[in-house]
Amino acid sequence: MISEVYDMKNLRPIFLLLSVLLLVSSSFSQRKVEGRVIEIMDGKTVVIELPSGNLTAVIQYIEIPEPEQPLNQVVKEHLSKLVLGKLVDFHPLGFSPKKTVGQLYLKGLDIGQQMVRDGAAWHAPVNKTGQTDAQSQLYETNEAQAKAEKRGIWSMPGLKPAWQFRSDRDETLRRAERVTSTGTSEKVYEARPESKRPSIAAAKTRPGMWSDSNPKLKNAAALLNGYNAQTRMGYIATPPLGITEATEVEHKTAVDITYLYKEDEKKGRKGVYVVGVVSISKEWRFLKFNDLIVTVDDKKIVVGKAKRTTLTEGSLVRERLSYEISRETIEKIANGNDVVIKVGNYIIRPYPWMHVILYNMLEAS
Numbered sequence: 001m002i003s004e005v006y007d008m009k010n011l012r013p014i015f016l017l018l019s020v021l022l023l024v025s026s027s028f029s030q031r032k033v034e035g036r037v038i039e040i041m042d043g044k045t046v047v048i049e050l051p052s053g054n055l056t057a058v059i060q061y062i063e064i065p066e067p068e069q070p071l072n073q074v075v076k077e078h079l080s081k082l083v084l085g086k087l088v089d090f091h092p093l094g095f096s097p098k099k100t101v102g103q104l105y106l107k108g109l110d111i112g113q114q115m116v117r118d119g120a121a122w123h124a125p126v127n128k129t130g131q132t133d134a135q136s137q138l139y140e141t142n143e144a145q146a147k148a149e150k151r152g153i154w155s156m157p158g159l160k161p162a163w164q165f166r167s168d169r170d171e172t173l174r175r176a177e178r179v180t181s182t183g184t185s186e187k188v189y190e191a192r193p194e195s196k197r198p199s200i201a202a203a204k205t206r207p208g209m210w211s212d213s214n215p216k217l218k219n220a221a222a223l224l225n226g227y228n229a230q231t232r233m234g235y236i237a238t239p240p241l242g243i244t245e246a247t248e249v250e251h252k253t254a255v256d257i258t259y260l261y262k263e264d265e266k267k268g269r270k271g272v273y274v275v276g277v278v279s280i281s282k283e284w285r286f287l288k289f290n291d292l293i294v295t296v297d298d299k300k301i302v303v304g305k306a307k308r309t310t311l312t313e314g315s316l317v318r319e320r321l322s323y324e325i326s327r328e329t330i331e332k333i334a335n336g337n338d339v340v341i342k343v344g345n346y347i348i349r350p351y352p353w354m355h356v357i358l359y360n361m362l363e364a365s
Helices: 012-021 072-083 111-117 133-148 162-182 186-190 200-205 327-335 354-364
Strands: 033-042 045-050 053-059 087-095 100-106 226-228 233-237 252-264 268-281 292-296 299-304 307-313 316-325 339-343 346-348
Touching: 033 053, 033 072, 045 087, 053 087, 053 111, 072 100, 072 111, 100 111, 111 133, 233 354, 252 346, 252 354, 292 327, 299 316, 299 327, 327 354
Parallel strands: 053 100
Antiparallel strands: 033 045, 033 087, 045 053, 087 100, 226 233, 233 252, 252 268, 268 316, 292 299, 292 339, 307 316, 339 346
16 A cells, blocks of 8 residues: 555655656746747737747736637737737746746736736636745735726626636536436436535545645645655656657657655655656557667667556557656756657657756756
């Protein structure tokens, strides 16, 4: 049992379990990128032109009206007036394969905070973003002022915050699906004995293996991570990192990195790093050859063979390759200019911003 694991030598038997089950994001520091905003995608998403390519950036800590709500287009136009065509600083805080979440600044002005002050956005709930208390208070003050002045979203009585609107919309869709699938009304479904299915509240509060918070893991409140206070074990990890090797609909590949650790009062935090490669294809791609070789600025680093797990999903097959990798190797990748990852006979080239993720993961771990 996990609760019986108390020393580092027992971490390795379970890191495969984590690497298969967990795809979470790492902790991010105050690094920034500079570039020009060349496109406004919506009221909180912009495209920034960088020397290494374009970056799709989502402004953290705010919520804007959904496309089905009033003022959605007005908010987009407002953001356009603020930043389109201008040089900005972007502080990345979290990543997904296609977008980067963080804070956007124009000559030192926090654009997210300005959107809230102008009534163009709601301050997102802190329990969903993990924003620091000091920042949260600033946003709340600006939101209170916008509300008092009935600016923008506050000028429309009854306009629901985006998260509440989404929740109501999703519940309506769920009810519609129940009617379609059962041929009966929602009223009949709700009349079934409640004891046969857990309540929503119970599902949210059900204790999990990694449901505790680690007081020593700083600046990670806004990120998905896990910790078990009883065993003092936890993890932090990157999200799935999209790669340029996969282009076909039924041929997908992603890479993630997990740091599994144990806290010790005297020795501090110690752990292992695991690189995971997930492949979904019509055929087994890594059955015979799955050595991991990383080339950084023409210097090869042989990581070795994978621990491989498989799963069949209809006509497709899923492979998960896990490699234990040293911190030194991750540091070399983070500091390298040209990085090529070879898994078996396949070449993988990470996205240009992968080094930013690794920098911050190293700092968090």
